[in-house]
Amino acid sequence: MSQKEVSSVPSVFNTILVLDFGSQYSHLIIRRLRELNVYAEMLPCTQKISELPWKPQGVILSGGPFSVYEEGSPHVDHDVFKLNVPILGICYGMQELAWINGKGVSRGDKREYGPATLNVQDNACPLFTGVDHSQVWMSHGDKLSALPTGFTTVATSDNSPYAAIAHESEKIYGIQFHPEVTHTAKGTQLLKNFAVTICGAAQNWTMENFIDTEIKRIRALVGPTAEVIGAVSGGVDSTVAAKLMKEAIGERFHAIYVDNGVMRKNETVTVKKTLDEGLGINLTVVDAGDEFLGKLKGVTDPEKKRKIIGNTFIEVFEKVAEGIKPKDGSEVEFLLQGTLYPDVIESISFKGPSQTIKTHHNVGGLLENMKLKLIEPLRELFKDEVRHLGELLGVPEDLVWRHPFPGPGIAIRVLGEVTPAQVKIAREADYIYIEEIKKAGLYRQISQAFACLLPVKSVGVMGDQRTYEQVIALRAIETTDFMTADWFVFEAAFLKKVASRIVNEVDGVARVTYDITSKPPATVEWE
Numbered sequence: 001m002s003q004k005e006v007s008s009v010p011s012v013f014n015t016i017l018v019l020d021f022g023s024q025y026s027h028l029i030i031r032r033l034r035e036l037n038v039y040a041e042m043l044p045c046t047q048k049i050s051e052l053p054w055k056p057q058g059v060i061l062s063g064g065p066f067s068v069y070e071e072g073s074p075h076v077d078h079d080v081f082k083l084n085v086p087i088l089g090i091c092y093g094m095q096e097l098a099w100i101n102g103k104g105v106s107r108g109d110k111r112e113y114g115p116a117t118l119n120v121q122d123n124a125c126p127l128f129t130g131v132d133h134s135q136v137w138m139s140h141g142d143k144l145s146a147l148p149t150g151f152t153t154v155a156t157s158d159n160s161p162y163a164a165i166a167h168e169s170e171k172i173y174g175i176q177f178h179p180e181v182t183h184t185a186k187g188t189q190l191l192k193n194f195a196v197t198i199c200g201a202a203q204n205w206t207m208e209n210f211i212d213t214e215i216k217r218i219r220a221l222v223g224p225t226a227e228v229i230g231a232v233s234g235g236v237d238s239t240v241a242a243k244l245m246k247e248a249i250g251e252r253f254h255a256i257y258v259d260n261g262v263m264r265k266n267e268t269v270t271v272k273k274t275l276d277e278g279l280g281i282n283l284t285v286v287d288a289g290d291e292f293l294g295k296l297k298g299v300t301d302p303e304k305k306r307k308i309i310g311n312t313f314i315e316v317f318e319k320v321a322e323g324i325k326p327k328d329g330s331e332v333e334f335l336l337q338g339t340l341y342p343d344v345i346e347s348i349s350f351k352g353p354s355q356t357i358k359t360h361h362n363v364g365g366l367l368e369n370m371k372l373k374l375i376e377p378l379r380e381l382f383k384d385e386v387r388h389l390g391e392l393l394g395v396p397e398d399l400v401w402r403h404p405f406p407g408p409g410i411a412i413r414v415l416g417e418v419t420p421a422q423v424k425i426a427r428e429a430d431y432i433y434i435e436e437i438k439k440a441g442l443y444r445q446i447s448q449a450f451a452c453l454l455p456v457k458s459v460g461v462m463g464d465q466r467t468y469e470q471v472i473a474l475r476a477i478e479t480t481d482f483m484t485a486d487w488f489v490f491e492a493a494f495l496k497k498v499a500s501r502i503v504n505e506v507d508g509v510a511r512v513t514y515d516i517t518s519k520p521p522a523t524v525e526w527e
Helices: 024-035 080-081 092-100 187-199 207-222 236-252 266-280 291-294 301-321 341-347 383-392 420-439 492-505
Strands: 015-020 041-045 058-061 087-090 106-116 135-144 151-156 164-167 174-176 227-232 251-261 283-287 330-338 373-376 448-462 467-479 510-514
Touching: 015 024, 024 041, 024 187, 024 341, 058 092, 058 187, 080 448, 087 092, 092 106, 092 135, 092 164, 135 373, 151 174, 207 236, 207 330, 207 373, 207 383, 227 236, 236 251, 236 266, 236 330, 236 373, 236 383, 251 266, 251 301, 283 301, 283 373, 291 301, 301 330, 420 448, 420 467, 420 492, 448 510, 467 492, 492 510
Parallel strands: 015 041, 015 058, 058 087, 087 174, 227 251, 227 330, 251 283, 330 373, 467 510
Antiparallel strands: 106 135, 151 164, 164 174, 448 467
16 A cells, blocks of 8 residues: 555545536635535546546536646547536536537636626526526636537626536536635535535535544454554544554554644643543654654755654654564554645645645655555545544544644744754743633634744833834634635734733733634645
8 A cells, every 4th residue: 555545535435526627716625525524525627537436426527727728728538528427617617518528618808807797698508407586606717608519508798708607418517607615695405406416416515424434444454463652642633543543453553642842831731631541542742852852953944844744753653563562463554644634635636727825744854764664544625524533432522623833843834943042942831822712612613723933023012111022923723624715813912811821921922913814825834
């Protein structure tokens, strides 16, 4: 098995395949379908259909930032039409259908971005059952200049004479608007019409069903004797993955917690109490802080930090694995990681021709000669699905709803060189910030919050003395899937209290700021 696991989920659940052309909305198509309990998976638009290990129930061609008529623009493998399954093209995907069937696509006289009123011409089209003259969201500069060969017009808008089209004899549809965004009034209904009514996909994607199928998959993959070593951090992802693994193979799973010297305050104590004492998981605690911090000395580039931490993380794991000697003579063969679907989408370029933003430590920075084989049971799940899974597995509520913490830890929240002194400042500030959020009853309203230490100094006044010390930036975001996020609006009195505590209680801090940047354009973390 290669380092990247191939998902077997589509072989169990009816799957809608989303072929991604690099749209910022592609992941939302997946989200909307899964909210309908229909399993959907995304692959790049360049996917060779002959290499698919499973047959989809239907195919959706996503939007994208390109023009189909320009040289170098991405195009779908024409074998997709040989699958004999329904196809829906959205925005660029619709233009791709038109380009293949007559090339009637050109730059529009007027760019259409924002709300538009959809005028349904053919109410008998099954794609538009229950979707009448409603508001939709447009985002395109190109449009169809002619009706593709073999298609009819289903709907129009003021600026798009071909806002929706359908093939005369086959189940192939194209829409110029985006049903996946909330601004399209009946977009979810349209996606349900396509996935459930037209494609016949079963609405059986639930975490209850996932538990059963994934445990069977894990047992088949690991076999009756092999041992699994687990990468646990105390966060919800790794904890849920660990609990799922324990349910699957019992005592053959060994959870390893590595204190890398850049964890949250009191993290080691909390992890031991939760995983070992609370969930009954075999847990080994490794203190490797000096090793990590030693390798990070003098390093300021965030990608280098991630690579160093990722590589060191695996090196430590392999050393621990060598020390595990099962009584029956079996060997440790697998490494468990809590990789989630947003990590995969954002970090792996093959998930569409979109630019890699940053390397997540769960999917990047691994050693090329790593001896252990990866097993990633949460790889196809979004954060909300993982939390529901955790609740079903009996993971404590306070841990299920704990904010995410990056694998590289405080190392990427200390901008610039990571030293023990800098880590201490960032850690203490973060502890105060989270403590006040919990006191204010805001923790569950916020998806992720943290403090980071900036690589600048600022003039301050303490007592009658002038100071020249460091700056803490606070961040808090609201999101459902961590692909997009908005900043959380605190009351001024709350921020005032937090800033006062940090400046007064954390040595070396002269100023506190609050980050009000959404994602995009920013990422959640600063590095």
